Amino acid sequence: MAKPFVIAGIAAPLPVNNLDTDQIMPKQFLLGIDKAGLARGLMYDLRFDANGYARDQFVLNRPEYRGAKILLGGSNLGCGSSREHAVWGLQQAGFEAVIAPSYGEIFYFNSVNNRLLLVTLPPGQIEALVAEIGDGSDKRLSIDVENEVVLTPSGRCLPFSLPARQKQMLVEGLDMIGMTLRQKEAIDAFEARHWTTQPWCRIDLPAQQRRT
Incomplete structure (x- = not known):
């Protein structure tokens, strides 16, 4: 039986379709030779204007979503180039899971290999989640990986399915090398x-x- 594994925390709604990896991690933050410092670049051109000032209305700059662990996204999230930095940046910024209707294929497998949980829910359920999180005072979601359900502030229980291999990597703390061994x-x-x-x-x- 799978070990208990729950991700719980503030969910930041960003229901933008076709949010590509260039937007998630802009090219100017790909110059280093290691993974360090990528949290600063996460969605930089969306978070800041041309003069470097924070866009107050952008979701990740709003105080009620500070410290978010879960990102609520739109369809085809992570399309575009294959940069793994997009996944590393999300993780370094504190995100442990993403919930969206669909994902870019390479982004999906980069996330699996780095143990970033990707939950797939129907568009209608995502829209309802975004509305519930945005309108309510409780911004927290809970993702029960063992039982494969998302628990909402209002008490709704949204089932999802997770490939057995990804589930094993998450609950046992394994990366690709660990799985191979x-x-x-x-x-x-x-x-x-x-x-x-x-x-x-x-x-x-x-x-x-x-x-x-």
Whole structure:
């Protein structure tokens, strides 16, 4: 049975369709050689004007959404270029989950590989969530990964489905390498069979041994 895994916190509504990775993480923040400092670049051109002043009405600049852990997005979120920085920036800014009707394919798998939870709900349910969060004083949502449901401030329970592999990575704290190492015995067995039946492939052995 899966371990309990719940993400709960303030949800920031940004129901913009086709929000691409260039908008999530603009190009000027891709110059570093590591992942550091990407929270500053998250949706920079949406958060700030041309003079660097914060746009007060943008959702991530509003005080009631400060510290948000969940992003409510529009359809085809994360389309565009394949920059993984968009996922890293969301995580560094404190986001642990995104809820949207659909996602760009590469963004989806970048998120899975980095353990950023992506929940898919029908557009009508997203619209209702955005309205409930925007109009109510309680801005918090709870995502129960084990039972695959989103719990709203009004008590509604919205089911979603999660691929078994992604669910395992989340609840067990595994990245791609960790998931691969779960199959270490099978990998070792395959390697042993391979070298036994095809010793000529081993360049680390003397030529005479490779020919036997």
